[in-house]
Amino acid sequence: MLDLRQYSSLGEALRDGLERWADEVCLIEADRERENARLTYRQFQEAALPLAGALEECGFGPDHRAAILMSNQSKWLISAYAIFYRGGVLVPLDFKLTPQEQRALLAHSKASVLIIEHYLWRALVAAGGLEGTSVETVWVTEAPPGADLAGAFRWEEAKGKGNPSLVRRGREDWASIVYSSGTGGRPKGCVMTHENYLEQCIALTALYPFWPGVRYLSILPTNHAIDFMVGFIGPFVCGAAVVHLRTLRPEYVREAFPRYKITYMSLVPLVLKNLERGLKERFAALPSHKRFILNTLIGLNRLLTRERPHLKLSRWLLGDIHRAFGGELRALFVGGAFTEASTLQFFYDLGILVGNGYGLTEAGTAVTLNDFNPFRPDTVGKPLPGMEVRILQPDAEGIGEVAVRSKTVMSHYLDDPELTAETIVDGWLMTGDLGRLNAGGHLQLFGRKKNMIVTEGGKNIYPEDIETVFEGLPVKEFCLFAANYLWPQRGLGKEPLVLVWHLEPGQSVSDALRQELILRNRRLPDFKRISGTLLWERDFPRTASLKIKRTELAEDIRKRLDRSAVVSL
């Protein structure tokens, strides 16, 4: 691995990585059983420099902002490198947002360049294009021949006149603006510095090292902090390879393990549980004598790895299972949301290490990570090197808000000093999560202080952001809450959303009203849907500008009603 302490920016560190491991494979991109691309570090550099040249030619330089809107693929990383090479600020956007949401974040970020996949560009143009944004130049990848690009350029043809020059940046300079949420109301653009990333990379690779020959399977969106770090920066400063799949169908993900001999992968609880389900179904289908042998071997493995993992032994005992995972797997990382201890234990007993952790974009990816020393499925692990974790105002059980201080904590929220001041207090990042540090220094989480839910798919959902779907509902007023915010519960798990409604005088919950609610609810993606309603018979407290005072309303609800008052949809 490169010694990152000597670098002041990602551009320089990545450039040295590309030169040092020139002949190693750095990227493999596959679609179903086909392999689209396989690049060495040298070829990666050759693919990126023309784009860096084109950026230079259009005047793109230090501190200019460029957004990427692409699914996981090699051109994402190539484009990001070209942006860093020119000293620019990367704005990674979520390709799964609607075109309207993408445009709002583009406008907020003030990006002057957009690099976008063709199908996403088509959707964005159809939805009104770039109106209201600062984007001047657009490069589109993979456009079919003859396609109308609506003023954009072809990424594949991007090229400058001469050799572009690498622009050096300081550690405190901005590297990226990462949106942690805010598609509906208030965009939260986390401004990350080069120092944030370099320090995070040092911390993570200390625990889980990369080296040439390691293959990381990237299925989480690269615009997310975790994949950006473990699926790009980490491997690239260590000479490892990243495998991208163009389809995330579970069976192709499963096949990728043996085909590409995967070493590491990060995933969200939803995918991990799907893997668990698939394995359990296969175990259940075994003839009874084979199942007996398997269960005996699993029991033996559990016994022998109680103190610490023993990968070689587990691979030998449970060979078939490990071969299905390619035989080279060292760890899966799971985070972004709560993972049940039973799921983690299931994999650990098979000798498949699932390092669960806890992190947030604002903290620069991971704050804590399980180190298997020993395995503690009921916690999210210990703070990574360089992370200070404190529990604020702990109650009698030691539970309080988790605060984090580290060189990896973001600089600020873009153009939002008020929110920044609420979130970073005296150098400590207020996470809004409730936790406790146990005697061994492991962090346990107990829910959230904020009106927010985190889905199994790792998405942060702010209830107020989805209220627009219910606007015009024929009731006097309504408001959305996370049930666990209204009635905090000790423990994590299901995170239902509740619509609190206040009817007009004399109005009742008719079938027609219920139907309308159900129809509107269906317009939301499955993970954003409400699961129940709560009838409220008082006027909502409001500010002078008529905004609902949510905290006050929540307190009042908490005082007068409990969970049993929620009516399921």
Next chain:
Amino acid sequence: MRTLPQTLGEILDLTAQHFAVPRENLSPDDDFFETLGINSLQALELLTRIESHFGIELPDYELQGVTDFRTLAERIQSRL
């Protein structure tokens, strides 16, 4: 060449088989996440089954935002 109603019918048959639910419980405008109580990954698994049945390939993004059988059938039909 199949008509849209035929395609839709076959999709409903495949879904009923795949998730082992009675065919008569499914109708074209059902939201499949709700009716079947499945998550997005299980929907993707179904899609693979549908692809191999019709002998087509549908990029993952074609399914983004699709929640009912009728819209799904239209997406499939346009690739037949």
